Amino acid sequence: MNTKIVHALSPVLLVGGGECAEDALTNAMKVSQTIVAADGGAAEVLARGRMPDSVIGDMDSLDPALQAQLAPGVLMHIAEQDSTDFDKCLRHIEAPLIEAHGFLGARVDHQLAAFTVLVRRSDQCCVLVGAHDVVLVAPPRLVLDLPIGMRFSLFPMAEVTGRSEGLRWPIDGIEFSPDGRIGTSNEVTGPVTLEMDGPGMLIILPPEALPQVTLTLSQSAARWPARAE
Incomplete structure (x- = not known):
């Protein structure tokens, strides 16, 4: 059964509620046709004058006043607490590439959780973008x-x-x-x-590598198969 919420033919910008590299996010928002927020990441998108195309998560960190500002049909509430909002987003987005901001930053536990999701959802082509690093799962x-x-x-x-x-x-x-x-x-x-020879290897590069990484990944067909749920 197809449970995707967001279907896009071009790369998707995913914004989380953690620390964002300001210039990198600003540049990404200028060129992104589709913007998805993970729960509290919607505040970052709205603050920059954009309406997210979808907000996915359990909504435990998005202020009700901000929820009220969202356009009809944007809020996609997924109540289960067994996965992170990042995981909820990856499993409900269909796109050739996901560029994710706001998932790297000060809290090590949040970063480790994001790395775990990257590997678990290695069938997704996703790049985490932070102030000091870009991180992705090595494809085949x-x-x-x-x-x-x-x-x-x-x-x-x-x-x-x-x-x-x-x-x-x-x-x-x-x-x-x-x-x-x-x-x-x-x-x-x-x-x-x-x-x-298999999924599970993270590639960690400086931010300067992002343009080359996103260009290459968006043009490549090499993907790992999805894990059985």
């Missing part, structure tokens, strides 16, 4: 043309293996795991090709 195959010397960190959220070209320290033959070998602080030495 990814090719990026990034500046030489750029930080290219890899952090496994599960046991995973893969292959690489264009990194100072190749990952071929390495068995990664969150409590074992990780791959932070790697470095770009040329055009990067990354192939993973």
